[in-house]
Amino acid sequence: MIAVLKVLTATLLMGLHQLSTLQASGIHSSHSKTAFQVHTECRKMLRNPMKAREDVCEDRCEVCVYRAWDDIRGPVYGVYRVFWGIQNPGDECFVDRTYRCLWNRDQFNLTTPDPCRRATETTTCFDRYHGAVTPATIVFLNPTALHFRSIVESCRKFQQLSDQDLVHPLNSGFLDSEVTRCLLRCVIIRAGLYTDADGPNLDRLEQMYGARSIERNNFWHTGQKCVARTKLRNPEASACSLAALFVDDCFEELLQDIRTAILEIVKYEKNT
Numbered sequence: 612m613i614a615v616l617k618v619l620t621a622t623l624l625m626g627l628h629q630l631s632t633l634q635a636s637g638i639h640s641s642h643s644k645t646a647f648q649v650h651t652e653c654r655k656m657l658r659n660p661m662k663a664r665e666d667v668c669e670d671r672c673e674v675c676v677y678r679a680w681d682d683i684r685g686p687v688y689g690v691y692r693v694f695w696g697i698q699n700p701g702d703e704c705f706v707d708r709t710y711r712c713l714w715n716r717d718q719f720n721l722t723t724p725d726p727c728r729r730a731t732e733t734t735t736c737f738d739r740y741h742g743a744v745t746p747a748t749i750v751f752l753n754p755t756a757l758h759f760r761s762i763v764e765s766c767r768k769f770q771q772l773s774d775q776d777l778v779h780p781l782n783s784g785f786l787d788s789e790v791t792r793c794l795l796r797c798v799i800i801r802a803g804l805y806t807d808a809d810g811p812n813l814d815r816l817e818q819m820y821g822a823r824s825i826e827r828n829n830f831w832h833t834g835q836k837c838v839a840r841t842k843l844r845n846p847e848a849s850a851c852s853l854a855a856l857f858v859d860d861c862f863e864e865l866l867q868d869i870r871t872a873i874l875e876i877v878k879y880e881k882n883t
Contacts, residue, residue, distance in 0.1 A: 646748040650746070670730050673734075696744075709737060763777075817834070
């Protein structure tokens with residue numbers, strides 16, 4: 612009996628270690644891919660050989676998988692800015708050159724509205740004047756509304772929350788109870804936006820909610836200051852409370868996306 616208990620204890624400890632490792636790396640969130648994986652995925656979907664770049668829609672496929680492209684609104688510059696990096700940090704004019712390239716592209720597109728051509732031209736501008744995506748580049752895929760809803764559902768099941776527990780943050784806010792604070796923490800961890808060790812992932816949050824502009828705006832710096840201030844003011848906060856405070860104090864758009872996901876779940880359950 613003692614031997615069995617030792618085996619069970621060892622298994623449980625191993626499981627907890629693996630869970631903490633996955634939480635830290637973000638692997639469990641299933642929102643990260645390498646640029647090579649995205650490239651290979653698009654080659655398979657478009658049935659292209661792995662050597663020659665034959666399909667004019669390949670660039671569009673890749674930036675769509677990155678969630679960096681919309682056929683109506685065009686490029687999501689927050690994603691382009693992150694993944695194309697900066698080729699030469701000492702070059703102060705790379706943004707201007709990228710803008711000029713994109714402006715010329717936009718003028719050309721007045722007569723050629725084909726989305727595949729437009730996506731290729733945008734990507735070419737960033738390749739030439741902004742930075743480069745290497746095959747090993749880790750691509751964080753911005754969660755969509757559907758992903759947020761799925762994540763909320765999984766956290767709800769994991770924490771065995773009742774219908775009232777789910778409705779509570781809509782009526783009173785997440786900070787009102789430890790149950791809803793832990794729900795919020797679970798959601799942002801599984802979305803790949805937070806770990807207890809490092810706090811909010813500001814690069815990913817900026818990618819999601821920063822301005823639709825090539826230049827890096829003050830989102831990252833404002834978020835960093837707010838996170839530091841919130842942590843300083845709440846030295847005794849529990850893990851769930853601190854995570855919830857970060858979101859409530861510093862990232863209103865993220866909080867709204869999670870509220871919307873909960874509201875959609877509540878509406879669906881009322882209609883079924």
